[in-house]
Amino acid sequence: MDKVAIVGVAQTKYEAEKIDQTYMELTFEVVKKLHNQLGITNDDVGSVITGSNDFNDGRTIANMAVQDGVGSVRKSESRVSGDSAFAYVYAAMRVLSGEYDTVLVVSHSKCSDGDQFLINNSIFDPFYQRHLGLDQISAAGLMANMYMSKYGITEEQAAKVVAKNRKNALMNPFAHLQKEISVDDVLKSPMLAYPLKELDFPPFSDGAVAMLLTNEKNAKKFTDNPVWLKGYGSCTDAYYFGHRTMTDLIALELASKEAYKMAGITDPIKQLDVCEISENFSTHELMIYEGLGFCGKGEGGKFMDSGETQMSGNIPVNPSGGILSTNVAMANGLIRIAEIALQLMGKAEKRQVADAKTGLVYGMNGICSQGNCVLIFGGD
Amino acid sequence: MPKHDVAVVGIGQTKFRSKRRDVNIPEMIYEAVRMALDDANLEIKDIDALLIGNMDHFEGINFSELWTGIDACGFYLKPIVKIATGGTTGSSLGICGYYNIASGIYDKVLVVGWEKLNEGGATTGIITAFDPVWERPSLAGALGPLALMANIYASKYGVERSMKAAADVVVKNRSNAANNEFAHLQMPNITTDFVMSSQMISYPLRLHDCCPQSEGACAMIYANENEAKKITDNPAWFKGVSTAHYYTFGCDDIMYNLPTATIASKHIYKKVGIKDPVKDLDVAEIYEPTSWSELAWCEALGFCDFGQYAKLLDDGVTQMGGELPVNPSGGVLSTNPIGATALVRFAEAAIQIMGRGGKRQVPDAEVAMGMGFGGSLWTELCILGKDPKPLR
Numbered sequence: 001m002d003k004v005a006i007v008g009v010a011q012t013k014y015e016a017e018k019i020d021q022t023y024m025e026l027t028f029e030v031v032k033k034l035h036n037q038l039g040i041t042n043d044d045v046g047s048v049i050t051g052s053n054d055f056n057d058g059r060t061i062a063n064m065a066v067q068d069g070v071g072s073v074r075k076s077e078s079r080v081s082g083d084s085a086f087a088y089v090y091a092a093m094r095v096l097s098g099e100y101d102t103v104l105v106v107s108h109s110k111c112s113d114g115d116q117f118l119i120n121n122s123i124f125d126p127f128y129q130r131h132l133g134l135d136q137i138s139a140a141g142l143m144a145n146m147y148m149s150k151y152g153i154t155e156e157q158a159a160k161v162v163a164k165n166r167k168n169a170l171m172n173p174f175a176h177l178q179k180e181i182s183v184d185d186v187l188k189s190p191m192l193a194y195p196l197k198e199l200d201f202p203p204f205s206d207g208a209v210a211m212l213l214t215n216e217k218n219a220k221k222f223t224d225n226p227v228w229l230k231g232y233g234s235c236t237d238a239y240y241f242g243h244r245t246m247t248d249l250i251a252l253e254l255a256s257k258e259a260y261k262m263a264g265i266t267d268p269i270k271q272l273d274v275c276e277i278s279e280n281f282s283t284h285e286l287m288i289y290e291g292l293g294f295c296g297k298g299e300g301g302k303f304m305d306s307g308e309t310q311m312s313g314n315i316p317v318n319p320s321g322g323i324l325s326t327n328v329a330m331a332n333g334l335i336r337i338a339e340i341a342l343q344l345m346g347k348a349e350k351r352q353v354a355d356a357k358t359g360l361v362y363g364m365n366g367i368c369s370q371g372n373c374v375l376i377f378g379g380d
Numbered sequence: 381m382p383k384h385d386v387a388v389v390g391i392g393q394t395k396f397r398s399k400r401r402d403v404n405i406p407e408m409i410y411e412a413v414r415m416a417l418d419d420a421n422l423e424i425k426d427i428d429a430l431l432i433g434n435m436d437h438f439e440g441i442n443f444s445e446l447w448t449g450i451d452a453c454g455f456y457l458k459p460i461v462k463i464a465t466g467g468t469t470g471s472s473l474g475i476c477g478y479y480n481i482a483s484g485i486y487d488k489v490l491v492v493g494w495e496k497l498n499e500g501g502a503t504t505g506i507i508t509a510f511d512p513v514w515e516r517p518s519l520a521g522a523l524g525p526l527a528l529m530a531n532i533y534a535s536k537y538g539v540e541r542s543m544k545a546a547a548d549v550v551v552k553n554r555s556n557a558a559n560n561e562f563a564h565l566q567m568p569n570i571t572t573d574f575v576m577s578s579q580m581i582s583y584p585l586r587l588h589d590c591c592p593q594s595e596g597a598c599a600m601i602y603a604n605e606n607e608a609k610k611i612t613d614n615p616a617w618f619k620g621v622s623t624a625h626y627y628t629f630g631c632d633d634i635m636y637n638l639p640t641a642t643i644a645s646k647h648i649y650k651k652v653g654i655k656d657p658v659k660d661l662d663v664a665e666i667y668e669p670t671s672w673s674e675l676a677w678c679e680a681l682g683f684c685d686f687g688q689y690a691k692l693l694d695d696g697v698t699q700m701g702g703e704l705p706v707n708p709s710g711g712v713l714s715t716n717p718i719g720a721t722a723l724v725r726f727a728e729a730a731i732q733i734m735g736r737g738g739k740r741q742v743p744d745a746e747v748a749m750g751m752g753f754g755g756s757l758w759t760e761l762c763i764l765g766k767d768p769k770p771l772r
Contacts, residue, residue: 002383002484024628048625054464055442060435060509061466064755067628074643076623078472081436081464082443089485090461090476096483097382122442232485234429234459239450251457366446371460 004095005219005226006377007212009338010034014176014207014326017112023057026108026208027069034104034210038222042071045212046100049091050077051084051107053330055119070106070210083278084209085333085363085373092229095213103213109329111204116329123367125240137201139367140281141193143246147283148195150247151298155195158282159186160304162199162324165279168311169321171351176205176326186282200282202327209334211341225345230358231263231376237369244368252291252362255372259360260293263376268293268315268360269308272376274343274353275317276336277362279324284369285317288362292374311353319343319351333363337375344379382482385768387608387615388730389488390420390601396564396594396715399498405439406452409494409597413453416490416599420611427601428486429459431476433469434494434719437505453492466509467667467754469493470598470723474750475621475760477602482618487607493720494597502593502718509755515629522669523590525635527582530672532636534584537687543584545690546671547572550588550713552699553668557710559700559739564594564715575671589671591716598720598727605768616733617768619747622648623760638673640759641680641751649682652763653772654747657682658697658704660771661763662745663732665725667753668712677753678706700742708732708740722752722760729764747771 010033012018012026021029027050035041048070052062059065063079070077080087084107091103120135132138147153163183169175181199189199212222219226235258237251238244256268265271275292279285286300294315295303303309309317318324320339323332340359342348348356358378365371392415394400400408417423430453432445441447445462449455465472470493477491495502503521510516519525534542554570557563570588578587608615624640624647627633645657654660666681668674675689683704684692692698698706707713709728712721729750731737737745752760765771 047623053442054436058508060437060505060507061464061755063465064509065511065628067625067756069628072625073627074624074640077625078463078476078623079465081433081462082445086461090479093479093483093485096485097384097479099382099479099482119442122440123446125447126441234461235457236446236449236455236460238456239447254457366443370446 002096003216004092004229005214006341007214007219007222007226008034008038009211009341010037011174011209011335011338012207013174014205014328016176016203016205018110018206023108023110024066024069027066027106030208030210031070031106034212038212044102045071045104046102047075047094048072048077048104048106049087050079051087051330051334052079053081055122056109056114056329058114066108070104082330082365082371083333083363084331085337085361085375086365088334088337089232089373091213095215101214101218104210105213105334106208106210107331107334108208109331110206111327111329112206116204120367136280136367138193141196142241143368144196144281144283145194146246147287153283153286153301155187156183157286157301157304158200159183161282161285162186164310165318165322165324168319168351169325172320175321177203196281202280202323205326205328207328207331209331209338211338225380227341227344228378229375230378231259231265233258233374234372236371239370248297249287249291249369252288252369252372255374256292259374259376265376271358272315272360273356273358274319274340275315275360276320276339277317277322278332278336278364279322316353319348319353333373336361336363340377344377383484384482384604386478386481386618387603388600388764389603389608389611389615390416390422391727391730392416392419392599393562393724393727394596395562396596396717398564398592398594400496400595405496406448408496408595409448409452409492412597412599413490413492416601420601422601424454427488427490429480429489430455430492431461431463431473431480431489432492433463433473435464435466435469435505437508438495438497438502438718439500453490465755467718468722468752468758468760469719470721471726471752471760474723474726474762475623478618478621481602481604488601488603491600491602491723492597493723495717495719496595497593497718498595511629523582523585526670526673527585529636529676530584530670533672533676541690542675543576544572545675545693546589547575548693549671549674550575553707553711553713556700556708556740557714560709563710565592585670591669591712594715594717596717596720598723600723600727614734616730616764619763619765619768619770620648620651621762624758626757628756635757637676637686638680638757638759640757641677644759644761645681648761648763651770653770660747661704661749662747663708663742664704664706664749665709665728666706666711666751667722667725669753671713705742708737708742725750725752726762729762733764733766
């Protein structure tokens with residue numbers, strides 16, 4: 001594979017309600033920040049890919065609203081509808097094709113502007129499933145219940161994920177929730193969808209993220225520490241829950257195998273230094289450990305207990321605080337990529353994992369890991 | 381030059397109708413997918429990834445690709461990506477497919493655009509595309525802005541002359557549609573009087589100046605140079621793609637003459653080595669949501685000077701048998717399944733190159749252009765040919 005580099009990233013501070021900024025202003029903030037950081041102007045950007053979703057934005061053709069903000073006037077822009085990890089992949093393809101030297105990727109969401117339960121309910125089948133009240137919360141409860149009862153995962157093990165990620169978020173100035181909580185706090189929080197409690201779930205956040213991609217020839221013009229794409233795998237699970245193995249993320253397993261193969265990874269725990277994953281609820285992170293092959297099936301809880309994924313462990317997962325601390329809907333995937341880029345550039349400041357050379361990103365579309373995107377990145 | 385050449389090796393489209401009551405959404409999409417697979421003599425297992433799109437708000441289904449990608453296209457345990465950019469959805473999909481292959485990430489991809497507008501509301505959806513504070517009161521839906529653009533065009537180039545030319549466009553495209561078995565509105569005996577006496581919708585747009593609302597799907601299979609050889613000895617090759625976007629607010633600039641069509645076409649003509657589009661292109665499938673749009677769009681694409689498309693029509697240049705037939709398929713004025721509409725333009729361009737147009741075939745078509753239009757006045761273009769090389 002030819003090489004495609006991330007040469008700069010910019011994020012807004014993520015907050016519950018950015019009432020003073022429109023979508024366009026959020027995107028403009030990160031794009032301008034990126035320009036200033038790299039010392040470039042809009043003329044240095046060849047093409048733009050955005051990641052957003054009409055239901056989340058409450059607007060048809062939601063990318064219409066950000067043209068001025070992302071600087072795509074008189075340029076080529078395209079929009080991947082869904083998680084922005086997939087938008088990154090399209091942007092990388094544009095660079096790899098050789099037709100553009102630079103591609104800007106931007107994603108935004110303002111969860112505060114819409115009813116997230118209705119938005120997520122409308123992912124489900126309108127005739128048979130929406131009336132059941134299924135949304136991201138109740139679906140997660142179903143999945144967690146099946147997973148925990150099949151493999152004997154405890155509520156404490158799930159709560160440890162939340163305590164870890166929320167603690168990590170304290171070191172991330174961009175994170176939305178920055179308050180340390182204990183395993184006990186999680187266990188004592190009100191029940192939301194059995195067996196998951198309020199603190200097993202992420203907040204809803206507003207914000208935007210941008211990054212610039214370029215080819216091998218131009219990377220050093222922008223930065224001394226470009227971050228290279230080493231592996232990519234994508235796989236989609238069945239739509240109806242009844243058609244899925246709800247206790248195992250089999251589509252993630254296949255996507256990660258493909259990405260590992262491309263990146264030459266045979267022992268992920270040894271070869272990966274840091275991971276940023278889209279964990280939409282506490283036990284989801286445990287299931288993702290299994291899907292990524294960090295441990296055997298049903299061993300996600302034990303793997304959490306081992307402490308390997310803590311900041312001090314062999315494979316820190318979500319030093320940024322993850323989605324349990326910052327949940328910007330469609331921007332989540334690109335935020336994960338931005339955070340891994342910062343880690344591999346050595347610019348992650350207080351949340352830096354020492355000597356991080358290889359990182360993994362997991363981006364997710366839909367409900368309970370239906371659409372899966374695994375990306376492996378490497379520093380120079 | 382891209383890293384890999386990109387070929388169209390399979391095409392499928394449904395019959396487009398205002399109401400496809402005989403099929404549900406997955407059945408309708410599968411009809412086009414099956415046809416494309418049979419056309420390329422491939423099965424789902426042979427294809428690496430799926431790119432699929434429609435407009436979420438029109439049918440009211442969020443993340444529709446996660447449903448239709450699995451249950452209509454059969455891409456279970458495969459990569460699925462959704463591209464949705466309004467009217468340009470089909471061309472954005474078509475162009476995304478190009479980059480999927482050109483980059484070397486995938487060898488073969490399936491590209492699908494669809495819409496089932498009878499199960500939702502297109503105008504209800506389109507209204508929310510506009511800024512809630514500044515635009516919705518004045519530019520709601522698609523017809524408002526298009527009527528405004530037609531009005532500016534008419535006042536600039538003469539009301540009577542433009543109205544007659546617009547009606548001529550409808551007659552040309554709807555009678556072309558009679559040669560296309562897939563087209564929605566087939567009117568072989570339509571006259572300019574019939575168009576010009578139809579109900580006024582939004583001055584100066586009359587009922588028959590406007591595109592219909594159609595249901596249907598379009599599917600295309602792309603392959604790189606190595607795979608294409610194995611599939612067919614008569615593929616349609618991409619010579620280039622081009623996109624130009626524009627301001628968030630449609631009224632921030634002059635809008636009647638589609639500046640993005642000029643920007644995008646200059647870019648692609650340079651890339652493909654086209655000096656005079658009327659001479660160098662053999663056929664064009666453009667995205668004309670109204671009759672007036674064909675006048676302005678073709679001028680912006682450089683087929684003639686601004687204000688001169690009426691003369692091109694009178695001289696028969698863009699008629700079947702002319703030097704550059706525009707919309708042999710009947711165009712958008714005959715068939716408009718929104719998420720599929722622009723992909724149908726790409727597919728029809730490929731059909732012409734492959735020489736499979738039947739009654740709508742332009743003889744010896746070797747270079748064809750397809751166009752997508754949508755969003756806040758965006759243009760997307762592709763030029764296809766018998767080989768992937770530039771003309772000069």
